Amino acid sequence: MAERAGLSEFERELYSRQLKLIGEEGQLKLKKARVLVAGLGGLGSAVSIYLAAMGVGNLYILDREVVEVSNLQRQVLYSIDDLGKPKPLAAAEKLRKLNPNTNVQPIYAEASESLLSSIDVDVYVDAFDNWPARFVLDKVAWSKRKPLVHGGVRGFYGQVTVVLPGVTPCLRALFPITGETREESPLQVFPTTPGIIGLIEALETAKIILGMGNLLVNKLLVYNGLQPSFEVIEFKPDPKMFERCQ
């Protein structure tokens, strides 16, 4: 089958319902893009499924855990057959079936600074479930001057923001009061919450790659699933905040 401008006939058919929105040029941008999805729980499931489906060409997916029964109510990447398997490996299998054009690199490891620094990507997606790991990712993204899309959830609530080094402060400065690391019983999360927040993260990631629309830059999108409401809280980057990012 004849190919033109870097997309196969199959890809043009696969993406036919979005090509008029983003153009073939946009689709090629997605194909060339490299994205790290850090954390493959509820958020990471939603983010990685949609990034693969829309045609992001290179997905690095990282997690240190194996699939457990209690994951299945919200971590839609996995099924009963995956119990006990390392999440990145089970996820890679699923994502490759979803879109064989996506090059999926599973990383079954703890998020250390040296490991994350060794991976070159265009966008970092924070789908972690704890602040220490988030702040390691934040430090690496900031030092590489690459965008980081943050999401967090609990119960029926969540938030999203986009960190653009130099334009916005880093995550460590945006969230300076992170409390104590509490050994509490596992966090309660209603299944749809990470789906909704994760898809907003996927959308912001796509917009960064495509250069389309306005980003959640210096804005915190706050979701309340019970109201229901989405609120955007704007903040002013203060020079003091950038000092906390060095």
Next chain:
Amino acid sequence: MGVRVRITGEGERVVENVSSVRELLARVGLVGEEVVVLRNGVILTEDDELSDGDEVIVYVVKSGG
């Protein structure tokens, strides 16, 4: 006069006799929580001072994934 605080999702109230963000968080029962505190769009730390008439927004950050 006090500090007018809006805790997102929980409504607004006035807290009297507080002079720092740390004190405010203690008074509204948010010690040890992950929060973002803003005054006029500027993000504050626990050490920042507050004055009567200040209007602040407190958002309890969600940390799960």
